[in-house]
Amino acid sequence: MENFVKEFDSYFQNFSFKEREKQIDKVDKKEFDIVIIGGGITGAGIAREAAIRGYSFCLVDKEDFAFGTSSKSSKLAHGGFRYLAQGEIKLVRESTTERNWLASALPNLVRPLGFVVNAYEGGKDSLSKIKIAVFLYDLISNFLSKYKNKNKHRYLTADKILEMEPEVKKEGLLGGAIYYDTNVDDSRLTIETIKDALAIAKSKKIDSYAFSYCRFIGFDKDENNYKLVYVQDRIGGLTHTIRGKVVINATGIWIDETLEKANIKQKFIRPTKGVHLIVKRQRLGNNNAFGLRSIDDGRFFFVIRRENYSYIGTTDTDYNENLDEPVCEKKDCDYLLNTINYVFPKANITYKDIISAYAGVRPLILEEGKSESAVSRKHIIYDHSNRFITIGGGKLTIFRKMAEDTILFLQKKGYIEQTKLKKNKLQSNKFKRNKRNISKKDYLIALKEKIIYKEELNKVGITRDYFDYCIRQYGKGAFIIFDYIIKNLDLGKRFIDDYILTKAEVVYHFNYEMALTISDILERRTETNCHLHYEKQRQLAEKIASFLIDFYGFNNDELKKQVEDYCERIDKNTRFLRENL
Numbered sequence: 001m002e003n004f005v006k007e008f009d010s011y012f013q014n015f016s017f018k019e020r021e022k023q024i025d026k027v028d029k030k031e032f033d034i035v036i037i038g039g040g041i042t043g044a045g046i047a048r049e050a051a052i053r054g055y056s057f058c059l060v061d062k063e064d065f066a067f068g069t070s071s072k073s074s075k076l077a078h079g080g081f082r083y084l085a086q087g088e089i090k091l092v093r094e095s096t097t098e099r100n101w102l103a104s105a106l107p108n109l110v111r112p113l114g115f116v117v118n119a120y121e122g123g124k125d126s127l128s129k130i131k132i133a134v135f136l137y138d139l140i141s142n143f144l145s146k147y148k149n150k151n152k153h154r155y156l157t158a159d160k161i162l163e164m165e166p167e168v169k170k171e172g173l174l175g176g177a178i179y180y181d182t183n184v185d186d187s188r189l190t191i192e193t194i195k196d197a198l199a200i201a202k203s204k205k206i207d208s209y210a211f212s213y214c215r216f217i218g219f220d221k222d223e224n225n226y227k228l229v230y231v232q233d234r235i236g237g238l239t240h241t242i243r244g245k246v247v248i249n250a251t252g253i254w255i256d257e258t259l260e261k262a263n264i265k266q267k268f269i270r271p272t273k274g275v276h277l278i279v280k281r282q283r284l285g286n287n288n289a290f291g292l293r294s295i296d297d298g299r300f301f302f303v304i305r306r307e308n309y310s311y312i313g314t315t316d317t318d319y320n321e322n323l324d325e326p327v328c329e330k331k332d333c334d335y336l337l338n339t340i341n342y343v344f345p346k347a348n349i350t351y352k353d354i355i356s357a358y359a360g361v362r363p364l365i366l367e368e369g370k371s372e373s374a375v376s377r378k379h380i381i382y383d384h385s386n387r388f389i390t391i392g393g394g395k396l397t398i399f400r401k402m403a404e405d406t407i408l409f410l411q412k413k414g415y416i417e418q419t420k421l422k423k424n425k426l427q428s429n430k431f432k433r434n435k436r437n438i439s440k441k442d443y444l445i446a447l448k449e450k451i452i453y454k455e456e457l458n459k460v461g462i463t464r465d466y467f468d469y470c471i472r473q474y475g476k477g478a479f480i481i482f483d484y485i486i487k488n489l490d491l492g493k494r495f496i497d498d499y500i501l502t503k504a505e506v507v508y509h510f511n512y513e514m515a516l517t518i519s520d521i522l523e524r525r526t527e528t529n530c531h532l533h534y535e536k537q538r539q540l541a542e543k544i545a546s547f548l549i550d551f552y553g554f555n556n557d558e559l560k561k562q563v564e565d566y567c568e569r570i571d572k573n574t575r576f577l578r579e580n581l
Helices: 002-012 020-024 041-052 081-086 089-105 127-142 158-164 186-203 252-261 330-343 396-413 440-446 454-459 464-474 477-487 503-512 518-525 534-552 556-580
Strands: 031-037 057-060 111-120 154-157 173-183 209-211 214-221 227-233 239-249 269-280 289-293 300-306 309-313 354-365 379-383 388-393
Touching: 002 186, 002 477, 020 209, 031 041, 031 227, 041 057, 041 186, 041 396, 057 186, 057 214, 057 239, 081 089, 081 127, 089 127, 089 173, 089 396, 111 127, 111 158, 111 300, 127 173, 154 158, 158 173, 173 300, 186 209, 186 396, 186 518, 214 239, 214 252, 239 252, 252 269, 252 354, 252 388, 269 330, 289 330, 300 330, 309 330, 330 354, 330 556, 354 388, 354 556, 379 396, 388 396, 454 477, 464 477, 464 503, 477 503, 503 518, 503 534, 518 534, 518 556, 534 556
Parallel strands: 031 057, 031 239, 057 209, 111 289, 239 388
Antiparallel strands: 111 173, 154 173, 214 227, 227 239, 269 309, 269 354, 289 300, 300 309, 379 388
């Protein structure tokens, strides 16, 4: 264990709150190949692709990593089943290929999930249409693909569906099918991608950095034609100048806002809001995920099985309010529940069954004359000249392809020098997991009864459920958490009895994942904001604050503010529930 901890520490010790001030002070004296504005999955992917190809980078985000859309998605790496009906075959092929790669590269985070699609008498989707769609979906996914979806679709009779899913509406049920996509924790995928980028850069001795809470305020250029990117460190308060050969605007829903700071008035983004409701899975009764059509407007949305929870969503409506704080409203909830209670009549889900809710904003590319759901999920790369480009659109699943396209675009334009690695598919298609994340072999071995550390872990009370949970969430990082607990039993304690989060995990987030606030932990390093009932969120946040004061000596007043900030966001997304119970 000690050797593993030392190796892990050598890669990630600088990605810690303890090292942040020292690291950010270095950037003023460096010159980078690429400066990336935006720390969501798009920016993270570009950083990783840059490192693989030998380019130095500096990534900044005005908030935490994955603060925007990359922590508020449907938690899926999916091929876009509904895009088949829109004729977007190329996008489906691209998305399923990337989904299959992710499932191979990060098996702890990206896990198979079956989706049941039912045909009802008088419904928009006939049984034959559904059968053809799932057949084509797998064909497009697997034909001549290196990475394949090994879970194949099946056609289902009405009786078989009711056997598998006894809670669904049986009147008029004709049959259906099941196809497979994958679950993923979107924010953890983003964090792991940034960590992977930094680890690859370190292994190649390329100075590269990633900073959250670092706001872009404008840029200029020097006599050597380097872009001078001015950023304000919201933690330390100082303004820093980052020099780069090229600057990439990868700020997602804030693309237009970033362009304004660069004195560019062009509009790229059509923001649309997507809302999700979370209930306990046993309350809804689904054993798989479902693809449903709204009984109100025919729009396609999901019921997603995520461990012991069911995610219901998402909506898709134009959004012109505060991009930093989208909220779930009563009308959003009612829209989703109308269909849920029609398809799952026995469940009769009401407001009291909802344990949490969240809203996110999609950075769709502006296309005149199309409805929200009809806007393409394709990505674009736009050159503003003067070594400044914007990448927008796309979707979580294809972040690696978006990153590869961006780097190749920069090479083609001559903004960065060509490297020996041109297409570089083999390296780009693999996480550097042998020393950093968890490999498939490690994952499978770790889940067996006879694990290397079984005896030690049993002695300190690490249960099998907690072991499996940590492996899913943290990959090899789980063994750092176990090491903390072995050395200090108090760190193995939960903050509250009926929720799984332990003190050791919080220490891990601060020491190895650049967590800087309570919200960083509860909203983006874990899914606590989704999985713990909204009425218990303050209790947990306050206990974490007390722990951080005792363990690290953090400022009491600052932590009180962090607790209030976090609880305010929870309250805004669940206010309609309390007001209507």
